[in-house]
Amino acid sequence: MFDTSRVQKEVVEFNRDTAISGVSIALYDGAGGADLTHLCGTISGPVGTPYEGGIFVIDIQLPSGYPFEPPKMQFVTRVWHPNISSQNGAICLDILKDQWSPALTLKTALLSLQALLSTPAPDDPQDAVVAQQYLRDYRKFLGTARHWTETFAKSASVGFDEKVKKLVEMGFPEDIVRSVLEGVKGDENMALEKLCSG
Amino acid sequence: MADDEDFPSSSDVEEPEDADCYLSDQYDDNAENVLQYLEDGRQEDCNWSVSSVITRESLLAAQKEDLRKIMELLALSEQHARTLLIHYRWDVERIFELLDQKGKDKLFSEAGVTNLENKINHSLSSFNPFTCSICFEDVSCSVITEMECGHCYCNECWTEHFIVKINDGQSRRIRCMAPKCNAICDEAIVRSLVSARDPDIAERFERVLLESYIEDNDKVKWCPSVPHCGNAIRVMGDIYCEVECTCGMQFCFRCLSEAHSPCSCLMWELWVKKCQDESETVNWITVNTKPCPKCHKPVEKNGGCNLVACICGQAFCWLCGGATGRDHTWSTITGHSCGRFKEDRVKRIESARRELDRYMHYHNRYKAHTDSLKQESNLKETILGKIAISENKDSRIKDYSWVMNGLNRLFRSRRVLSYSYPFAFYMFGDELFKDEMTPQETDLKQNLFEDQQQQLESNVEKLSMLLESDFQEFSDEEVMENMKHVINLSSVIDRLCKQMYLCIENELLYPLQRATHNIAPYKSKGPERASEHSSRFTKATNEDIDVQHGSAVNASGSPSPAKRLSQFQPSSSSDGKHGCSSTKRAKNEGSLDTPLFDLNMPAEVVDKSWT
Numbered sequence: 032m033f034d035t036s037r038v039q040k041e042v043v044e045f046n047r048d049t050a051i052s053g054v055s056i057a058l059y060d061g062a063g064g065a066d067l068t069h070l071c072g073t074i075s076g077p078v079g080t081p082y083e084g085g086i087f088v089i090d091i092q093l094p095s096g097y098p099f100e101p102p103k104m105q106f107v108t109r110v111w112h113p114n115i116s117s118q119n120g121a122i123c124l125d126i127l128k129d130q131w132s133p134a135l136t137l138k139t140a141l142l143s144l145q146a147l148l149s150t151p152a153p154d155d156p157q158d159a160v161v162a163q164q165y166l167r168d169y170r171k172f173l174g175t176a177r178h179w180t181e182t183f184a185k186s187a188s189v190g191f192d193e194k195v196k197k198l199v200e201m202g203f204p205e206d207i208v209r210s211v212l213e214g215v216k217g218d219e220n221m222a223l224e225k226l227c228s229g
Numbered sequence: 230m231a232d233d234e235d236f237p238s239s240s241d242v243e244e245p246e247d248a249d250c251y252l253s254d255q256y257d258d259n260a261e262n263v264l265q266y267l268e269d270g271r272q273e274d275c276n277w278s279v280s281s282v283i284t285r286e287s288l289l290a291a292q293k294e295d296l297r298k299i300m301e302l303l304a305l306s307e308q309h310a311r312t313l314l315i316h317y318r319w320d321v322e323r324i325f326e327l328l329d330q331k332g333k334d335k336l337f338s339e340a341g342v343t344n345l346e347n348k349i350n351h352s353l354s355s356f357n358p359f360t361c362s363i364c365f366e367d368v369s370c371s372v373i374t375e376m377e378c379g380h381c382y383c384n385e386c387w388t389e390h391f392i393v394k395i396n397d398g399q400s401r402r403i404r405c406m407a408p409k410c411n412a413i414c415d416e417a418i419v420r421s422l423v424s425a426r427d428p429d430i431a432e433r434f435e436r437v438l439l440e441s442y443i444e445d446n447d448k449v450k451w452c453p454s455v456p457h458c459g460n461a462i463r464v465m466g467d468i469y470c471e472v473e474c475t476c477g478m479q480f481c482f483r484c485l486s487e488a489h490s491p492c493s494c495l496m497w498e499l500w501v502k503k504c505q506d507e508s509e510t511v512n513w514i515t516v517n518t519k520p521c522p523k524c525h526k527p528v529e530k531n532g533g534c535n536l537v538a539c540i541c542g543q544a545f546c547w548l549c550g551g552a553t554g555r556d557h558t559w560s561t562i563t564g565h566s567c568g569r570f571k572e573d574r575v576k577r578i579e580s581a582r583r584e585l586d587r588y589m590h591y592h593n594r595y596k597a598h599t600d601s602l603k604q605e606s607n608l609k610e611t612i613l614g615k616i617a618i619s620e621n622k623d624s625r626i627k628d629y630s631w632v633m634n635g636l637n638r639l640f641r642s643r644r645v646l647s648y649s650y651p652f653a654f655y656m657f658g659d660e661l662f663k664d665e666m667t668p669q670e671t672d673l674k675q676n677l678f679e680d681q682q683q684q685l686e687s688n689v690e691k692l693s694m695l696l697e698s699d700f701q702e703f704s705d706e707e708v709m710e711n712m713k714h715v716i717n718l719s720s721v722i723d724r725l726c727k728q729m730y731l732c733i734e735n736e737l738l739y740p741l742q743r744a745t746h747n748i749a750p751y752k753s754k755g756p757e758r759a760s761e762h763s764s765r766f767t768k769a770t771n772e773d774i775d776v777q778h779g780s781a782v783n784a785s786g787s788p789s790p791a792k793r794l795s796q797f798q799p800s801s802s803s804d805g806k807h808g809c810s811s812t813k814r815a816k817n818e819g820s821l822d823t824p825l826f827d828l829n830m831p832a833e834v835v836d837k838s839w840t
């Protein structure tokens with residue numbers, strides 16, 4: 032039932048103009064070879080927003096009904112935004128829910144996420160705390176969002192394998208490092224904490 | 230009571246004032262006899278109710294009826310009419326209203342119906358070869374389908390889309406695959422493409438479309454019987470009503486629980502929860518036990534003095550809960566000075582005790598009437614036996630239908646009485662309407678209500694006693710006397726019930742500012758029996774029975790038949806009032822402004838004044 036050929040075509044088509052669009056997509060080449068149902072997208076933070084200069088990693092899961100069911104997307108990089116959970120990166124965006132159309136692609140979805148970064152919709156929030164701050168104290172919101180971009184979206188541009196390497200050099204076994212790092216969605220500090228606590 | 234005469238036609242209601250009350254009783258009794266005939270199944274096609282049963286077999290016909298109305302009015306195909314009706318929850322009246330307000334184009338586009346008048350036609354072959362923008366494949370124009378909205382994709386993709394939606398339970402409204410296109414897919418295309426791939430799924434699609442008439446329709450609900458009888462009930466007009474399915478299940482149409490008037494749905498829900506709830510037990514524990522200072526288990530006070538002992542061996546002071554030794558007298562405990570007496574705890578216990586007492590008061594009475602109802606249900610067999618004996622006696626009296634009519638009246642009024650207690654519990658308690666009434670108002674209204682409740686109660690008990698008498702051993706004169714009492718009491722009780730409902734609707738619930746509580750109106754005959762679905766009510770005379778029955782009890786100010794009729798008609802002549810849960814109903818017009826006799830008089834006095 033899963034339409035591999037469409038996804039393959041999408042991926043090929045996708046990365047033709049990455050430099051201009053500021054979004055890209057990659058396969059996770061895990062142990063079992065390329066798995067087309069689990070992809071990794073990136074979005075560069077739009078210019079003129081507190082996200083500028085950041086690279087945001089999106090975890091993409093394709094359900095078996097894709098493209099007739101919407102892809103599941105979630106921010107791996109922590110981000111301060113009214114429509115994205117500051118806790119777990121869950122996204123509130125209509126086209127990822129009931130407004131999804133099979134004629135949309137992963138690229139249009141990622142471009143929509145990029146557009147969401149530049150135009151938040153605080154009236155339909157995913158993260159109530161962020162949305163409140165956005166509405167009541169916009170300057171403070173900008174400050175926090177910028178700070179988060181600096182802290183999380185710039186170090187996150189370091190590749191997964193590099194992080195693994197770093198932690199392995201610290202003396203942890205590679206297989207454990209990989210699974211822990213995956214479990215915390217690539218957050219080095221949290222991974223280290225977990226590894227140290229046993 | 231002679232019941233060989235036909236039902237009087239509506240003109241007969243106009244009678245001289247003084248004869249009215251007696252006649253009204255007679256009509257009432259006639260109507261009861263009709264009910265009896267119905268119960269016996271002697272008269273089948275009497276369609277006097279505003280609710281109807283929809284069986285699996287008649288579902289299609291019921292649906293077609295509404296479809297046809299829309300198809301005719303708007304010159305639509307059946308599937309467009311269906312799309313429109315599903316979107317507007319099968320509310321034909323509402324579609325008519327919106328047609329006026331919004332116009333055809335807006336009405337259609339919001340529902341996802343393509344207005345074919347605006348459609349541009351072009352030939353699909355101009356697309357050859359066609360690249361499907363979903364699977365990115367090049368395909369021949371023979372395997373692509375264009376929806377009415379003009380969007381075109383390959384058949385494989387359409388089929389996949391349909392199947393995903395059907396499996397997801399979203400197949401009543403399958404939207405076009407194009408982004409932001411609101412059009413609903415042509416059901417004929419869905420049918421043909423899906424059945425080519427998987428006939429089982431196509432069948433499910435069909436069934437879901439059919440059941441939409443029940444699932445998406447505020448005026449139709451599945452009968453809540455378990456195991457399910459397979460029927461659904463449709464009501465016309467007010468959804469605050471109590472109905473009886475042909476399977477015998479009686480229920481509140483609004484909330485689908487047992488018929489609970491004069492409680493509102495919310496009151497009943499709260500009451501059921503309260504009765505099941507542990508919270509009352511918790512209250513009991515707060516009032517009657519204290520935690521042991523050592524093991525913290527609740528300990529009951531076990532004697533008159535204030536020293537209590539826990540099973541763990543610890544003794545403590547009941548007043549303050551502090552651990553003590555065992556050496557004590559009636560008034561003091563050695564070495565213990567009760568200094569930590571906590572005012573607020575005592576207050577809390579007092580209020581918990583008051584709350585508990587209040588609940589127990591209402592619950593005991595509610596329970597007493599429910600129990601009586603159960604016992605009296607067993608009476609039916611006994612009474613049928615007595616009637617059989619009486620009918621075979623050498624006597625002038627051959628008609629004993631008054632006994633069964635009296636018994637039915639007893640059942641119905643018992644029901645009303647028992648549900649009137651949870652109603653009062655919430656109406657005059659703090660939980661729901663604390664801010665709606667001042668304490669003085671509450672007192673006043675409670676007195677008014679309880680006065681009616683008590684009158685009803687005493688008359689119901691009298692009727693119960695009368696019906697238990699061994700009338701099969703009576704002389705003819707005694708039977709006549711008994712019969713007269715039963716008939717009169719039944720009539721008085723019916724009136725009192727009606728009066729109580731009106732008081733609740735008009736004096737108690739209607740003035741509420743914030744909360745909206747609607748109750749099912751009083752039905753002299755009990756929950757309305759839903760008739761088998763037939764395309765339209767057929768005999769005007771059937772309504773006359775209801776009109777007369779309803780008005781006979783009121784007697785004065787006969788309601789205009791036209792007004793009555795309008796509530797049977799689901800047609801365009803709507804006054805815009807829907808049985809929507811958030812709206813407050815208009816005041817009940819069936820007022821009792823000119824009572825026929827003083828209801829404050831005991832029934833015997835009323836009896837005497839009649840003869």
Ligand SMILES: [Zn+2]
Pocket residue numbers: 361362363364365366382383384385386387
């Ligand atoms: Zn296709």
Ligand SMILES: [Zn+2]
Pocket residue numbers: 376378379380405406407410411412
């Ligand atoms: Zn379309």
Ligand SMILES: [Zn+2]
Pocket residue numbers: 452453454458459460474475476477478
């Ligand atoms: Zn039923």
Ligand SMILES: [Zn+2]
Pocket residue numbers: 481482483484485486489493494497
């Ligand atoms: Zn209810």
Ligand SMILES: [Zn+2]
Pocket residue numbers: 521522523524525526539540541542543
């Ligand atoms: Zn103890």
Ligand SMILES: [Zn+2]
Pocket residue numbers: 532534535536557558
């Ligand atoms: Zn003692």
Ligand SMILES: [Zn+2]
Pocket residue numbers: 546547548549550551565566567568
């Ligand atoms: Zn004490």
